[in-house]
Amino acid sequence: MNKINKNNSFKVPDGYFDTLSGNIMDKIHKEKSTMSTSPGFKVPEGYFENLNTDIFQKLENEPVETKIISLKSYKKHFYAVASIAAVVLLFIAIQFNGSKAISYSDLANSDIEQYFEFNDMELSSYDLAEILPLNELDLNDILENRLDNDNIIDYLNSHVEDFEELNLNNDE
C-alpha cells in the first residue's frame, strides 16, 4: 500500500518556516513580560530599550571614588617618631630609677608562675623529670579535679577484685 502524503493538498506561504521560530520567540517574550507584571502594571513605550543608555550615562556621571595618596605621608612618619620618642623616654626613666641590677629575687613568685602558665615551654617529659622533685609531688598536683580519699577507696572497691595485687603496704 502506498503511503499517502497527508499534507499534499495543503500549502504554506513562502518562507513560512524560516520566520516561524522568530515569531514564536517574540510572542513568548511578550507573554513573559506581561506574565511577570501580571495584569495592571504598565511601562512607558520603549522604556526597556532606553534603560541601558540611562544606566551607562548614570555610571559615567557618578563621581568615582579615587584613593588620594598624599605625597607627604605624615602619618607614617608620625608613628615612627612617636615610637622612637617613647623608647627614648623609657630609657631615660629607667636610668633615673637607679642602676640597681635586676636579679631573680626581684621577680615575684607569682610573676614566675604566670610566665610558665602563659608561655609554651615545650618541655619534654625528660626535662620535666629533671625539674620536678618527685618526692614532693602529689597526685592532686597533676589532676584537674581533686580526689578525695573516699572517692579513691570507692573506686578501688568497685574495680579491684584482688587487693593483694595492689601491694599496698603502710610500712613503705
Added chain:
Amino acid sequence: MFELKYNMLIAEETLVIQLKHKDHQSKAFEVLVNTYKERLYWHIRRIVLNHEDTDDVVQNTFIKVFRNIDGFKGDSKLYSWMYRIATNEALSFLKSKSQKLKVSNEQLYNKTVADLRADVYFEGDEFQLKLQSAIATLPEKQKLIFNMKYFQELKYEEISEILETSVGGLKASYHLASKKIEAFLKEN
C-alpha cells in the same frame, strides 16, 4: 533540561569572570543589563508600585552591581545576588521616602496603593486594585514572598537563595499571606 541549566551556569560563570576583568567589563556589563533588566524591573515594581520610583531603583541597583562586582564571591548565583541587591535597594528607597515625607512605611505604602487608581501606568481593574490593597496589609517579608511566588512565579529554592530564608519558612509565610489576602478580599 539539565543540559540547559548546566549551560546557563557556565554562561553565568563566564559572565562573572568577564565582569571582573577590566578589559571585558563594559561589554559584559551590557550583556548583564540586557539579560536581567526586565526581571529586576518587575521585581522592584512589585515592591515600590509606581514606574518613576522603579526606574530610579532599577538604575541604582545596576550601578551598585557594577560597583560591587569585585566583591561577588560566587557563593550564590549571580541573579540571586542581584535580586538581593534590588530588594534591599527597593526597601531602602521606601524607607528613605517615608522618612522624607515624615510618615510611616505603612502609611506611605497605603498612599501609593491608593494613587494607583489615577496612575497612568496602572491599568488594573477593581479586583487588581483590591488585591494590591490586600497585599498592603501584609508585613514586609510576607509581601516580598507573596509577590515573588504569586506574581513572579519563582521557585521556593530560588526565593530561598535571594531572601536567605529556609524553604520551610517561605512556604509557611506564603501560606499565611495567601490566607490573609483571601480573608481581606472576602471582607471587602
